Amino acid sequence: MTRTSAQIPIIVCASPQQTTEPFIWRLFKDEDELRRLWGNPETRRTLLTALEERGFGKEALKNIRAMVANDKSDLFDVLAYIAFARPTMTRQERADAQKNIFSPRVMINYVVLLILCSGSM
DSSP, X not given: OOOOOOOOOOXXXXXXXXXXXXXXXXXXSSHHHHHHHHHXXXXXXXXXXXXXXXXXXXXXXXXXXHHHSOTTBOHHHHHHHHXXXXXXXXXXXXXXXXXXXXXXXXXXXXXXXXXXXXXXX
């Protein structure tokens, strides 16, 4: 009796993070560098140009953003998610977080803490 076996191809689906992570790491070494590059409009353009030259143009980045975040998230969040597995935030969530850092209540507590620590009370 002869036995035959069929070769079945195995298809492995990679996430956007698995597909792009090695490539992203070559453009910036850590999250601080990404934040520095993204914070300056000139270096942001340079970074976006480098992404486009490597096949990640506007449309590709838009598709990646739709897969890992949403349209209300900034591209910075998408890049940070891919490179550093950092949770994405919407622009509104980021603005709200910044407001909370410098809210009057937080500032009053900070001043009170400084006074208590200095022993001036």
